[in-house]
Amino acid sequence: MRESNGTEITTIVGAVLRAMGATLKNLFRKPITVHYPDKERTYPSRYRGLLALTYDKDTGEENCIGCRLCEYVCPPAVIKVEMLKAEKRNYAKTFTLELYACEFCELCVQVCPTDAIVMMKSFDMPTADRREMLLDKDRLHAIGLKYEPSWATGNLLRDMQTPPKAPAPAHKPAATSPSSADPVVPRVETA
Amino acid sequence: MLDVNETTRVEMDWSGPERLQMNMGPQHPSAHGVFRAILGLQGETVVDVDAVIGYLHRCHEKLSETLTYAQYPSIASKTDYVAAMTSEFAYVMAAEEIGKFEVPRRAQYLRVIVAELQRIASHLLWLGTWCMDMGGALGGGATIFLYCIREREDILDLFEALVGARLLYGFFQVGGTRYDIPDGWIEKCRATIDRIDSRVGEYEQMLEDNAFFLARTQGVGVVSRELAQDVGIAGPLLRGSGVNFDLRKNVPYSSYADFEFTVPVETAGDCYARYKVRMVEFREASGIIRQALDKLPSGPISSRPALKSVAQIRIPKGEAYARVEGPRGEVGSYIISDGSAKPYRMKWRGASFSNLSILPHIIPGHKVADVVAIMGSVDPVFGEVDR
Amino acid sequence: MTLAALPPWLMAVIASFIVLNVVIGMVTYVTLLERKFAARMQSRIGPYRVGPHGLLQPIADALKLMMKEDVVPTAADRHVYNLAPIVFLIPCMLIFATIPFAPGLGVADVNIGILFFLAVSAMEIVGLFMAGWGSNNKYALLSAMRAVNQIISYDLPFIFSALVPVLLAGSLKMSDIAAVQQGSLLKWFIFYPVIGQLAFIMFIVSTLAAENRVPFDILEAESELVAGFRVEYSGMKFALIQLGEYAHMIGSSFLGALLFLGAWSGPGPEYLGPLWFLLKAMFVFLFVTWIRWSFVRIRVDQILALSWKALLPATLALLIATAVVVVWRTSAGI
Numbered sequence: 056m057r058e059s060n061g062t063e064i065t066t067i068v069g070a071v072l073r074a075m076g077a078t079l080k081n082l083f084r085k086p087i088t089v090h091y092p093d094k095e096r097t098y099p100s101r102y103r104g105l106l107a108l109t110y111d112k113d114t115g116e117e118n119c120i121g122c123r124l125c126e127y128v129c130p131p132a133v134i135k136v137e138m139l140k141a142e143k144r145n146y147a148k149t150f151t152l153e154l155y156a157c158e159f160c161e162l163c164v165q166v167c168p169t170d171a172i173v174m175m176k177s178f179d180m181p182t183a184d185r186r187e188m189l190l191d192k193d194r195l196h197a198i199g200l201k202y203e204p205s206w207a208t209g210n211l212l213r214d215m216q217t218p219p220k221a222p223a224p225a226h227k228p229a230a231t232s233p234s235s236a237d238p239v240v241p242r243v244e245t246a
Numbered sequence: 247m248l249d250v251n252e253t254t255r256v257e258m259d260w261s262g263p264e265r266l267q268m269n270m271g272p273q274h275p276s277a278h279g280v281f282r283a284i285l286g287l288q289g290e291t292v293v294d295v296d297a298v299i300g301y302l303h304r305c306h307e308k309l310s311e312t313l314t315y316a317q318y319p320s321i322a323s324k325t326d327y328v329a330a331m332t333s334e335f336a337y338v339m340a341a342e343e344i345g346k347f348e349v350p351r352r353a354q355y356l357r358v359i360v361a362e363l364q365r366i367a368s369h370l371l372w373l374g375t376w377c378m379d380m381g382g383a384l385g386g387g388a389t390i391f392l393y394c395i396r397e398r399e400d401i402l403d404l405f406e407a408l409v410g411a412r413l414l415y416g417f418f419q420v421g422g423t424r425y426d427i428p429d430g431w432i433e434k435c436r437a438t439i440d441r442i443d444s445r446v447g448e449y450e451q452m453l454e455d456n457a458f459f460l461a462r463t464q465g466v467g468v469v470s471r472e473l474a475q476d477v478g479i480a481g482p483l484l485r486g487s488g489v490n491f492d493l494r495k496n497v498p499y500s501s502y503a504d505f506e507f508t509v510p511v512e513t514a515g516d517c518y519a520r521y522k523v524r525m526v527e528f529r530e531a532s533g534i535i536r537q538a539l540d541k542l543p544s545g546p547i548s549s550r551p552a553l554k555s556v557a558q559i560r561i562p563k564g565e566a567y568a569r570v571e572g573p574r575g576e577v578g579s580y581i582i583s584d585g586s587a588k589p590y591r592m593k594w595r596g597a598s599f600s601n602l603s604i605l606p607h608i609i610p611g612h613k614v615a616d617v618v619a620i621m622g623s624v625d626p627v628f629g630e631v632d633r
Numbered sequence: 634m635t636l637a638a639l640p641p642w643l644m645a646v647i648a649s650f651i652v653l654n655v656v657i658g659m660v661t662y663v664t665l666l667e668r669k670f671a672a673r674m675q676s677r678i679g680p681y682r683v684g685p686h687g688l689l690q691p692i693a694d695a696l697k698l699m700m701k702e703d704v705v706p707t708a709a710d711r712h713v714y715n716l717a718p719i720v721f722l723i724p725c726m727l728i729f730a731t732i733p734f735a736p737g738l739g740v741a742d743v744n745i746g747i748l749f750f751l752a753v754s755a756m757e758i759v760g761l762f763m764a765g766w767g768s769n770n771k772y773a774l775l776s777a778m779r780a781v782n783q784i785i786s787y788d789l790p791f792i793f794s795a796l797v798p799v800l801l802a803g804s805l806k807m808s809d810i811a812a813v814q815q816g817s818l819l820k821w822f823i824f825y826p827v828i829g830q831l832a833f834i835m836f837i838v839s840t841l842a843a844e845n846r847v848p849f850d851i852l853e854a855e856s857e858l859v860a861g862f863r864v865e866y867s868g869m870k871f872a873l874i875q876l877g878e879y880a881h882m883i884g885s886s887f888l889g890a891l892l893f894l895g896a897w898s899g900p901g902p903e904y905l906g907p908l909w910f911l912l913k914a915m916f917v918f919l920f921v922t923w924i925r926w927s928f929v930r931i932r933v934d935q936i937l938a939l940s941w942k943a944l945l946p947a948t949l950a951l952l953i954a955t956a957v958v959v960v961w962r963t964s965a966g967i
Contacts, residue, residue, distance in 0.1 A: 066455055066457075067455075067457045069455065070454075070455035070456045070457060071456070071457070071928075073451055073452065073455070074452045074453075074456055074927045074928060075923060075924065075927050077448055077451065077452045077927070078389060078674045078923060078926060078927040079674075079923070081389075081393070081673075081674050081675065081676055082670075082673050082674045084676055085676075086672070086673065086676050086677050086678050087396055087399075087676050087677065088676075088677045088678045090681075098406075099403075099406050099407040099410070099428075100407075100428070101406075101407065101408070101409065101410040101425075101428065102406065102410050103409075103410035103411050124554075124555055124556070127555070127556045127557075128316065128317060128555070128556040129317075130313055130317040130318070130320055130321055158320060158321075158414070159411060160320035160414075160416045161410060161411075161416065162316070162317065162320060162416070162553070165424070165552075165553050166553060166554055166555060166556070168554075174410070205410065207410060212424070212425075212552070213552035213553070213554065214552070215424075215425065215426050215547070215552075216419070216422070216424060216547060216548045216552035216553065217546065217548055217550075217551050217552040266771060266775075268771050268772070268775070287775075290775075290779075290933060290934070377929055380929040380930065381847060381848075381928065381929035381930055387847075387929050387930075388675065388926070389671075389674060389675050389926050389927060390929075392675040392676060392677065393675070393676070396676055452927075456928070456929075458848050458928050458929050458930070458931045459928075459929055461931050461932070461935050462929060462930075462931060462932065462935075613932055613933070613934065614775070615930075615932040615933065616932065
């Protein structure tokens, strides 16, 4: 225990007043609380929220071709897909995603060749029963139509990781809405 | 040479001792996770401590044998979940060492920026929870806790803009990183770092000369230099006891050799010394981030093709141990690869696991209230301890 | 039938009934005040949703506590355990008996008002120890032992620092002390040169410690001994203990306002006196709360060392100095 003598009293008193002054200063600062759910904070464009399946913008067909790459890459193995073969292209017969066990790691989005599975900019799925979070294909499509998708789709993420060598890419990475455009810092291929 | 298996027992020379065995159980507001300490008390003094861990064991090492190198980095963040970036860093570095993969310069700089931001965030959490343990959830400790969390939220916002997630990232990938920085991130990062620097200055002002704080932390939990080196602790615990060892300087990895920073070392070995070490580390980390942002090279962020399938990353046979200076100490990952897409064996060296072994040596002799102060300054995260 | 025609015992009963109810009402809303004040200091908003800006939160809390299941540990000492909250609460309520809220408006403004207040407020330690002992819980016992140490050590400086205004006023009667401070702002004892300020600071420090507030709240120490001596209490018994703690807190604030801040003196007409008194008591309470939310706590041996080695000699010296100054002033006629 420190001995108290005259000079130390001033240090102690000074320190006490400084600490109290810091608290007082914060008393007059605006609180940083966001009144959720009345107001929501703005989520960044790459936000990893709920998962959803998408439709093609031009044709309106489902993007998912049932290739099962997402099922194999998922670390906790929450995705189950059955493929349905058809003449022009394949579809997913069933697509189940156990959202209660999902880690939100975005690996399924990363590997999807057709940008079929994406994450939304919302996590709004409060429920009292975990079984309601077992999403089937219809619910995944419904989520895709209800919320705003995040910027990250499979092709964009793969282009970011390794940019395509050809100057004119076959797919259009700028197919996202302007408000969620997330242009990457321009890079030059260096040695 | 110290016999590290011999734990300290303090014999009180009162006649008719009344020894009370108190369980600071796994559910406890200041156990920093799930930690059980069976304290033997004599009055108010701890004479004996028996540490029990394992409440958070989730079989990470076995799990890594079933997951490929592409999948596991997202899981690796869950060991040290407070400093997720450095955990992933160790695993990915070990895999790259076996496969002898080159990591592009830009990816290395991004890794350093992200690791240092994570260090700041982790130290903010440490400061908040430590003061809360010492000050009470209804008291001044909670005030400092909320201020630190307020600052930590800014860093988590940066990570959210970069990766999309706030706590567990999956940012690292074998060969580089998975994400590149978006527009406007650099300016936001600089503004955040400046703001955090000034706020940390405010906290120092609140705590540094504070007689209450000094009374609680000076002379408490002294770790002598010999004890520190014999028991095998690392990180701010080691540097608070006078040993100048920081992996970023002594065994430079990634691009740390490009940056100028000093390693804080204090000789007192008590809780206050460790506090000072971490406070200086805040500033040094901000300095490193600023340098990295200034010198950020352009280029690819991965030397391997983009992740398209789960078994894409195959690593030749071999084994390697990679070490990273996490906020808590040395986080290490030892991988034995058999040429396939999954490791044959992976072992984590958890920084907090080794740091916890100092507790039976330094707690006996202190009062019960000091136990929480010491636990806080050791700063364990039980995801790392139990894996 | 005028008020003066009622028999004195009936008047006392009515007065104490009113005072008790007002105190209980104040206690519940003082918790809300503390929560909002603390929240603003921490950059957040306190209770907000229950009622407009959280104004119905204390009612919700009270209802919840009343509806909770009363869990009694099997191995607890039943009689001690059940009696403890009541024994704790009674002294904390009794202290309001002697406080005059306006000249002539008090339950029992006895000649030894201050002595009664200080003596009775120290009796809460009995209830506290009963709670810790009767719970049959090591954490509670540890906390109760610390509590006995701490409250006994800090009652002496509390008494001595409260005696300084008594010496300055020359009477133990509370309304006399308040009456001396009427008239002008500078007559308040807190503005008495040097002695007043020192006494006020020591009073605040002793109050913090006698109240188990941070930085002296080692006995509840949520992060070590979760809730300390109250850990085994739930429901209405816990509510009684909470009530007692906050009532003691408010009582000490009122005492502080009366001793140092001039009680009911303030601008405006006479009937505003109790309002000023209330505002001053709230100011003292908020000051204590401000300190509470700014510091970490210190260990029990450091608390005891602070009391016996620093605060007690200081208050004793201050008391002697006050006596000397008072004698010198009366003899010199100023």
